[in-house]
Amino acid sequence: MKKSKFNLLKVFGLIIIISLLSACSYQENHSTGPSATDSGSFEEVTDREVADKEMASDVAKEGSGIVEGEKVISTYFLTLETLNFEKTRDELDALIKEQKSFIENSNIGYRGFEYSKNYRYGDFSIRVPKENIEEFKLSLKKIGNITNESNSKEDVTKFYQDTKSRLQLVTSKEKRLLELLEKAVKIEDIIAIESELTNTIYEKEMLQKSIKEIDEKIEYTTLSLSLVEVRNFSNTDKADSSLFTRLKAAFKDSLFAFKVAIENFIIWLVFALPYLIVIVTLAVLAIIFIKRRKNKSY
CATH class of the missing domain: 3.30.70 (Alpha-Beta Plaits)
Structure with a gap:
């Protein structure tokens, strides 16, 4: 039981090394024998990870066919x-x-x-x-x-280049993890590889989504x-317009102001009409009453 726990901790430790080691050199003569299910498999992933990072860096330096300012x-x-x-x-x-x-x-x-x-x-x-x-x-x-x-x-x-390079790196990592998963036998190894593979696939999808969004925004x-x-268009004529243009605009504004004044007067008249009717009626009745009083006095 203790040995199993030790192996599991060893596996997780080596997976963490995959993501953290970026300055190690690639071991060309590293053994990749048939015993791919022990911890040596993950050391192989670590070394290849570094090699892929160096390759991705070279691709970015070469420009990957993308000219500065294209995106x-x-x-x-x-x-x-x-x-x-x-x-x-x-x-x-x-x-x-x-x-x-x-x-x-x-x-x-x-x-x-x-x-x-x-x-x-x-x-x-x-x-x-x-x-x-x-x-x-x-x-x-x-x-x-x-x-x-x-x-x-x-x-x-630059962001587009970096994202594309990172996507190449993550895709290579996913491929190697799938190869290890096919060869894995120990349960703890399978669980550890699947966990790392899930994170890698998620990161790959996010990078693909980011690239797609950039392409759509560019296209x-x-x-x-x-x-x-608006009621009337704003005067967008330039300040140095000819006299005729300015006179035409002034006349047009004057007609518009006159039209608005007439419309407002009509609206006010309709609004005040009931009050005017009452006032006129009272005034007429008052005049009639006053005239009758005068006639009676004579």
Whole structure:
């Protein structure tokens, strides 16, 4: 019983060495005889682990065919004004379908009353194929008024290289553990190998997921769009616009202000109409009463 416990502790100790030893040299003449079920099997894994790490380092130095700056994640931020939220939303959906894009997430709500109307807004995170992003932005100008535009770029080339190299290393480790598992006979050895194999497979899946996410973010550019419903478009003309353009804009703003004033007066009139009727009625009755009193006095 004591011997079994000692062997089990020895097995776990050697597995820990697999993950910790990174500076040892590879033993080319190491024996790999048929007795693969004893603790010597795990020492073999340790030596090969070091060799694979050195190989992965060489692969990373050579670049693995990846040029610095090749893996870049781009994100664009736009604010789009609209006079009719529902119409522009339908046009946006059609544009997304046309450009083979998709909405990753969205948030639509009301931003409050203005000129007696409750205006709406929408925040959209849109994924657009990187080769279609410029055409997509140009098409947005046809369905609304762009008031703000910015972008950011993140170079993830080095992180991508490191992740790929680590994945190669973990894959090699998984393969060796599977080979040892096939040859293992002792129960304690099988349990120890399966435990380490489970951790290795989990790490491999996480690395594959990370690489996939990076590839998706590169292939599909993120467009963060704020769609805002307004009463009237903002004046986005440049400061050095011609006199005619500025006069045209001033006249347009004046007409809009006059229109709003008329609408507000009509709304106020409708609101005050019951009170006006009561006041006028009382005034008429008062005039009639006063006239009758005067007639009686004569």
